Amino acid sequence: MRFNYQVIINIIGLLLMLNGVFMLLCIPFSMYFGEGDLIAINWSGLITICVGAILWFVTKDLSNKELKKKDGYLIVTLGWVSMSCFGALPYILSGAIPNFTDAFFETISGYTTTGASILTDIESVHKGILFWRSLTQWIGGMGIIVLAVAILPILGIGGMQLFVAESPGISPDKLQPRIKETAKRLWLIYVMLTGMETVLLWVGGMTFFDALNHGLTTMATGGFSTKNASAAHFSPFIQYVMVLFMFLAGTNFTMTYFGLHGQFKKVIRNEEFRFYLGTCVLLTAITTFAISLTSDTGFEQSFRDGLFQVVSVVTTTGFVSADYTQWSSFITILFFIMLFIxxxxxxxxxxxxxxxxxxxxxxxxxxxxxxxxxxxxIPVRFNRIAVPRDITFNILAFIMIYISIFSIGSIVMASLGVDLETAMGSVATSLGNVGPGIGSVGPVDNFAHLPMFGKWFLAFLMLLGRLELFTVLMLLTPYFWRKL
Incomplete structure (x- = not known):
C-alpha cells in the first residue's frame, strides 16, 4: 500500500492553520493585561498559519483524495508532533520557556492533556501565555483531529480513518450515522459543558480569567492551573464544582448525550458507567477513611480532599487539592495504582x-x-452483548504492551540517575496522561529537574498514551512501511 503523501501534507497544513488561529485567540488577553507577550503570540500565530498555508496550498489540487487507514494513522501521529513543535513557539518567543526541550515538553503535555509541567512559578507567567497553555489542553482534550473531521468533507476527503486512528482498540459510539455529524455533536457537548463550568466557577468566586482557564482544562481532563497551588488555592465550593465537571469529562460523551436528552435509563444501564461511578465511590470511601485515621482534619475536609483527588486521578485530570503522598504510605500506593485505571x-x-x-x-x-x-x-458479555474475540485479544494485547512499556520505561528513567520511585511515578503518569505522580514528581512537584533525555522520553510516552499505543507503535514497525 502506497501512502498518499499529497493528502497527508495537505491535512497537516490544515491542522497547522487551525493551530495558528487558536494561538491568535490569546491576543485579547495579552492586550487586556498588557504584560508584554502580545508580539510573541502574534508572531507565533502568523508563523504557524503561514507554514500551514504553504503546505496546504502546494497540495490543494489533489488528484487522489482517497484517505486509507495507514494514511490516517500517519496523519494523527504527525499531526500531534507538528502541532506540538509549533505550539512551543509562544513559550520560546515570549521567553517564558526559552529552552526548546522544556517548551516542547510543556506543549505536548498540554495537547496530550497530561498536565505534567516544568514551570516552577506558574503565577509569574504572562496571562496570554497562560491562556495558550490552557488552550492547548482544551484543543487536545477532544482532539483537534475530530474537529478537522467535520471540515474535511468540505474538501471532499472522508474523515473516518482519522476518527478510528484517534481511538484505536475500542470503537467510539456514533451519535449520528455520519462521522461529520458525530464530530459536531461531540464538540457541541464539549463547548457547552466548558461554558457551564466557566460560569459556575466565576459565580463561585474565581476571576473570569481563572474561571475560563480552569473550565478549559477541566473538561479536557488536563489539569493545567493558573495558580501554583492548583485547586488548593480556591474555596470548597469551587473544588466541588471542579469535581462534578471532572467526573462528567471522564464519562463517555455518548452517555452525556443521552443524559442531556433525558434518557437516564440508558445511562444507568450502561455497564461501563456503573463501574466508573462505583470505582470513584469506593476509592473515595477508602481514601476518606484512611485520611481520617492519619489526619486531624474534620470529616468534610477529609471527604472533600479524598473525593477531589480520587476523581482527579481516576479521570487523569491531575488537579491538586492536597498532597496525597503526605497522607500515608498506604494512600501513596493506592494513588499509584489509580494511575493505571x-x-x-x-x-x-x-x-x-x-x-x-x-x-x-x-x-x-x-x-x-x-x-x-x-x-x-462461554462468551464475554458487556452491556448484555457478546464481545467479539478479536476485541478481547486486542484488549489483552493492549494491557500487556502497556505494562511492558511501563516496566521498560521505568528502567530507562532509573538508568538516567532518577530514583526508582520517581522513575516509576513519572513513567506511569506520563503514559496514563495523568500529570502528578509519586516521588519527586508528586502532586506539589514538577518535572523541571529531570534530565533532558528523560523529558524527551516522557514526552514520547505522553504521545503513546494519548493515542492509545497502537497508533504510534505501528509506525515503528517495518510492516507499516512495506509496500503491499
Missing part, C-alpha cells in the same frame, strides 16, 4: 480505561469456568 472510553481522559479493565476481569473469570467445562462456549 483511567475513566470511560469515549471521554477526554487518558489511561487504560474502565471498559478494558472490566472486559479483562470478565474474561479472567470465564477462563476459570472454561477450565471446568472445556467444551462450553
Amino acid at each position: 483511567g475513566a470511560s472510553a469515549g471521554s477526554t481522559s487518558g489511561g487504560v480505561k474502565i471498559v478494558r479493565h472490566v472486559i479483562l476481569l470478565k474474561n479472567s473469570i470465564l477462563e476459570l469456568k472454561r477450565q471446568l467445562h472445556p467444551s462450553a462456549i
Whole structure:
C-alpha cells in the first residue's frame, strides 16, 4: 500500500492553520493585561498559519483524495508532533520557556492533556501565555483531529480513518450515522459543558480569567492551573464544582448525550458507567477513611480532599487539592495504582480505561469456568452483548504492551540517575496522561529537574498514551512501511 503523501501534507497544513488561529485567540488577553507577550503570540500565530498555508496550498489540487487507514494513522501521529513543535513557539518567543526541550515538553503535555509541567512559578507567567497553555489542553482534550473531521468533507476527503486512528482498540459510539455529524455533536457537548463550568466557577468566586482557564482544562481532563497551588488555592465550593465537571469529562460523551436528552435509563444501564461511578465511590470511601485515621482534619475536609483527588486521578485530570503522598504510605500506593485505571472510553481522559479493565476481569473469570467445562462456549458479555474475540485479544494485547512499556520505561528513567520511585511515578503518569505522580514528581512537584533525555522520553510516552499505543507503535514497525 502506497501512502498518499499529497493528502497527508495537505491535512497537516490544515491542522497547522487551525493551530495558528487558536494561538491568535490569546491576543485579547495579552492586550487586556498588557504584560508584554502580545508580539510573541502574534508572531507565533502568523508563523504557524503561514507554514500551514504553504503546505496546504502546494497540495490543494489533489488528484487522489482517497484517505486509507495507514494514511490516517500517519496523519494523527504527525499531526500531534507538528502541532506540538509549533505550539512551543509562544513559550520560546515570549521567553517564558526559552529552552526548546522544556517548551516542547510543556506543549505536548498540554495537547496530550497530561498536565505534567516544568514551570516552577506558574503565577509569574504572562496571562496570554497562560491562556495558550490552557488552550492547548482544551484543543487536545477532544482532539483537534475530530474537529478537522467535520471540515474535511468540505474538501471532499472522508474523515473516518482519522476518527478510528484517534481511538484505536475500542470503537467510539456514533451519535449520528455520519462521522461529520458525530464530530459536531461531540464538540457541541464539549463547548457547552466548558461554558457551564466557566460560569459556575466565576459565580463561585474565581476571576473570569481563572474561571475560563480552569473550565478549559477541566473538561479536557488536563489539569493545567493558573495558580501554583492548583485547586488548593480556591474555596470548597469551587473544588466541588471542579469535581462534578471532572467526573462528567471522564464519562463517555455518548452517555452525556443521552443524559442531556433525558434518557437516564440508558445511562444507568450502561455497564461501563456503573463501574466508573462505583470505582470513584469506593476509592473515595477508602481514601476518606484512611485520611481520617492519619489526619486531624474534620470529616468534610477529609471527604472533600479524598473525593477531589480520587476523581482527579481516576479521570487523569491531575488537579491538586492536597498532597496525597503526605497522607500515608498506604494512600501513596493506592494513588499509584489509580494511575493505571483511567475513566470511560469515549471521554477526554487518558489511561487504560474502565471498559478494558472490566472486559479483562470478565474474561479472567470465564477462563476459570472454561477450565471446568472445556467444551462450553462461554462468551464475554458487556452491556448484555457478546464481545467479539478479536476485541478481547486486542484488549489483552493492549494491557500487556502497556505494562511492558511501563516496566521498560521505568528502567530507562532509573538508568538516567532518577530514583526508582520517581522513575516509576513519572513513567506511569506520563503514559496514563495523568500529570502528578509519586516521588519527586508528586502532586506539589514538577518535572523541571529531570534530565533532558528523560523529558524527551516522557514526552514520547505522553504521545503513546494519548493515542492509545497502537497508533504510534505501528509506525515503528517495518510492516507499516512495506509496500503491499
